[in-house]
Amino acid sequence: MSGGLRAAWICALVAVCNAACWSILTYAFQAPDEPDHYAYVKQLAETASLPSNGLEQLSGEEELALEGLRYRDVRELPEDPAITSSPEARELHRDLRLAAQEHDTGSASAGVAQSEPPLYYAIEAIPYTLASGDSMLGRLQLMRLTSALLAGVTAMFVFLFAREALPGGPPRVWCAAGLAVALVPLLGFMSGAVNPDALLYAVSAAVFYFLARAFRRGFDRRGALTIGALVAVGLLTKLNFIGLVPGVFLGLVVLTVRAARARGRTAYRLLALALGVALSPVAAYAAVNALSDHPPFGIVSAAVQTLHGSVLSELNYIWQLYLPHIPGTVNDFPGISMLREVWFRGYVGLYGWFDTTFPGWVYTLALLPATAIAVLCARELLRERLALRRRAGELATYAAVAVGLLGLIGADSYHEFPMFDASYAQVRYLLPLLALFGAALALAVRGAGRRFGPVAGAALVVLFLAHDVFSQLLVVGRYYG
Amino acid sequence: MRGVGITLAVGFTAMALAVGLSLLRSPATLTRTNGVADDTQTAVAATSESAVYCQPNEELPAHTSAIRISLVASIGPRTRLYVLSAGHVLTSGEQGAGWTGSALAVPVRQLARAVPAATVCVAFRLRDGMLFLLGEDTPPDRAAREGRFALPGRMRVEFVSPGTRTWASMIPAIVRSIGLSHDGDGGLIVLVVLTLLALLVGLTTRLLLTDLP
Numbered sequence: 001m002s003g004g005l006r007a008a009w010i011c012a013l014v015a016v017c018n019a020a021c022w023s024i025l026t027y028a029f030q031a032p033d034e035p036d037h038y039a040y041v042k043q044l045a046e047t048a049s050l051p052s053n054g055l056e057q058l059s060g061e062e063e064l065a066l067e068g069l070r071y072r073d074v075r076e077l078p079e080d081p082a083i084t085s086s087p088e089a090r091e092l093h094r095d096l097r098l099a100a101q102e103h104d105t106g107s108a109s110a111g112v113a114q115s116e117p118p119l120y121y122a123i124e125a126i127p128y129t130l131a132s133g134d135s136m137l138g139r140l141q142l143m144r145l146t147s148a149l150l151a152g153v154t155a156m157f158v159f160l161f162a163r164e165a166l167p168g169g170p171p172r173v174w175c176a177a178g179l180a181v182a183l184v185p186l187l188g189f190m191s192g193a194v195n196p197d198a199l200l201y202a203v204s205a206a207v208f209y210f211l212a213r214a215f216r217r218g219f220d221r222r223g224a225l226t227i228g229a230l231v232a233v234g235l236l237t238k239l240n241f242i243g244l245v246p247g248v249f250l251g252l253v254v255l256t257v258r259a260a261r262a263r264g265r266t267a268y269r270l271l272a273l274a275l276g277v278a279l280s281p282v283a284a285y286a287a288v289n290a291l292s293d294h295p296p297f298g299i300v301s302a303a304v305q306t307l308h309g310s311v312l313s314e315l316n317y318i319w320q321l322y323l324p325h326i327p328g329t330v331n332d333f334p335g336i337s338m339l340r341e342v343w344f345r346g347y348v349g350l351y352g353w354f355d356t357t358f359p360g361w362v363y364t365l366a367l368l369p370a371t372a373i374a375v376l377c378a379r380e381l382l383r384e385r386l387a388l389r390r391r392a393g394e395l396a397t398y399a400a401v402a403v404g405l406l407g408l409i410g411a412d413s414y415h416e417f418p419m420f421d422a423s424y425a426q427v428r429y430l431l432p433l434l435a436l437f438g439a440a441l442a443l444a445v446r447g448a449g450r451r452f453g454p455v456a457g458a459a460l461v462v463l464f465l466a467h468d469v470f471s472q473l474l475v476v477g478r479y480y481g
Numbered sequence: 482m483r484g485v486g487i488t489l490a491v492g493f494t495a496m497a498l499a500v501g502l503s504l505l506r507s508p509a510t511l512t513r514t515n516g517v518a519d520d521t522q523t524a525v526a527a528t529s530e531s532a533v534y535c536q537p538n539e540e541l542p543a544h545t546s547a548i549r550i551s552l553v554a555s556i557g558p559r560t561r562l563y564v565l566s567a568g569h570v571l572t573s574g575e576q577g578a579g580w581t582g583s584a585l586a587v588p589v590r591q592l593a594r595a596v597p598a599a600t601v602c603v604a605f606r607l608r609d610g611m612l613f614l615l616g617e618d619t620p621p622d623r624a625a626r627e628g629r630f631a632l633p634g635r636m637r638v639e640f641v642s643p644g645t646r647t648w649a650s651m652i653p654a655i656v657r658s659i660g661l662s663h664d665g666d667g668g669l670i671v672l673v674v675l676t677l678l679a680l681l682v683g684l685t686t687r688l689l690l691t692d693l694p
Contacts, residue, residue, distance in 0.1 A: 089661040341579030421610035462492030480658040
């Protein structure tokens with residue numbers, strides 16, 4: 001095994017171990033929407049059909065287990081820990097026994113998960129079925145561990161992306177990026193839960209890698225097929241992937257135009273191949289919906305039809321969701337720095353049902369290393385500005401992917417504004433961009449220079465490890481303390 | 482290689498020290514609540530504008546380090562909390578914007594003595610979005626107030642102070658709780674987690690020492 005591949009595997013293993021720890025330490029069903037995702041898997045595994053409604057009426061089995069776990073008492077109430085006494089444990093065991101005796105098959109309702117595509121749930125149906133003789137907690141744990149494996153895929157592709165996107169190396173920058181991303185607490189937390197985000201992160205990281213590979217090594221039939229297939233997988237994983245699609249298509253067009261210079265019109269066949277494979281699940285989905293008299297693109301069609309406000313207002317809102325408001329425009333978030341108080345704070349520490357946080361000073365302290373990383377990254381970008389100019393098409397692709405996702409999150413949030421300020425301003429929705437985050441970290445390590453680079457790389461990884469360990473301790477203290 | 486080794490040694494030592502120091506600290510514990518049940522809470526106020534809600538007849542325990550109010554917001558505004566007695570502010574605190582969830586804990590300056598008849602006020606500036614104050618319905622004379630107007634009920638208020646037990650002394654109880662929550666042997670589960678962490682640290686160190694120099 002080559003050194004690079006060995007390092008990629010180690011990054012993957014570190015991410016799997018990390019997510020496995022999170023899967024054990026996060027109290028059952030205390031991750032965003034986990035009861036709904038579990039219900040979807042139950043329906044798919046037991047009836048081979050999709051949930052039919054988005055109501056919060058879970059199956060009797062799941063409701064009993066949630067009651068035994070004191071789910072609603074614990075959720076969003078940091079003062080309420082998990083089960084701490086023997087009587088509570090006895091009650092849980094009784095409820096789990098009763099749950100096992102429930103003979104309701106499937107779960108027609110899957111809450112917010114109902115509108116999601118089925119791929120991730122089909123994968124989770126395997127551990128669900130394998131652990132069918134176990135208690136519901138055992139089944140959930142095995143499903144969470146399956147998600148944890150996907151964290152490994154994510155970290156591996158982030159490493160490989162850094163290697164392709166920063167081919168000049170040195171190898172330490174790829175290792176530091178891969179390891180740091182493997183240790184991102186939010187990746188561990190989300191991939192340690194039953195949630196399609198785990199697969200979305202993995203697919204998105206793979207898309208970035210294969211795009212970078214095509215930009216560096218050339219666009220061929222294999223690359224076109226792989227990128228097309230990954231887009232199809234992404235679309236079958238979670239609706240949020242739609243945000244990435246325009247950027248990926250832009251990348252395919254740029255790659256095709258380049259390839260056409262050398263190979264003529266045959267390059268356009270590659271584009272058609274990639275688009276055909278990518279859009280095949282969408283076409284199939286639209287056809288099924290059209291035949292059954294439903295909106296062709298399901299919830300997406302409904303969302304587009306219920307847009308409110310002017311386009312300018314929406315653009316202004318989306319801008320302010322991430323960046324400071326421009327003077328002269330309406331301020332949709334007065335008194336709040338969204339970048340610092342929502343996004344940065346959410347990245348540093350916001351676990352469970354968004355109810356588990358560090359003390360306030362931690363978020364202020366975290367600004368120091370974050371600023372140092374940003375400065376080093378900017379320094380390297382400035383130093384490499386000529387090389388960046390030569391790769392404008394590639395960078396525009398990555399930027400378009402990022403902007404597409406940010407725009408989608410913003411548009412979804414605007415849909416519920418002003419009743420809710422920013423319903424989807426959650427950092428977990430940004431983790432499909434982990435590959436870009438990894439590349440930024442790699443740039444920061446390279447920005448430290450040849451002399452201090454190794455030390456900066458080690459310091460960066462230790463920083464991420466410390467963040468991860470203390471985040472896990474925070475969760476342990478919150479649920480079991 | 483030497484620089485990386487030293488960085489790792491310093492980093493891991495600092496981390497071990499920080500974990501040790503954290504274990505010697507005491508977690509905040511709930512000292513008392515104002516009796517408003519947390520499982521039957523209803524919205525006693527809902528607003529999309531700046532507001533100040535005050536609630537009389539609260540008993541502030543001595544050494545209260547934080548006061549938790551049942552507020553719900555998707556992105557909470559900057560919130561100021563103050564405790565009044567006989568028209569004077571005895572203690573106060575502030576929580577920056579960006580909080581979320583259904584309970585907001587605002588750190589306040591500790592007082593050495595208890596205050597038997599205090600008024601707890603919570604103030605925030607809001608322009609868009611909704612903020613809900615949770616509690617239970619009560620007669621107007623016991624209710625929280627917005628200016629001169631009585632709200633339909635009292636908000637739930639909880640008083641938090643530093644506990645007497647350290648995190649270190651609570652480890653056996655935490656291990657037990659992990660076991661109870663997982664329907665298994667807490668010791669074994671913690672051992673699995675520690676093994677995974679050791680593997681993670683070992684792999685990370687190995688890669689850093691072999692590939693970073």
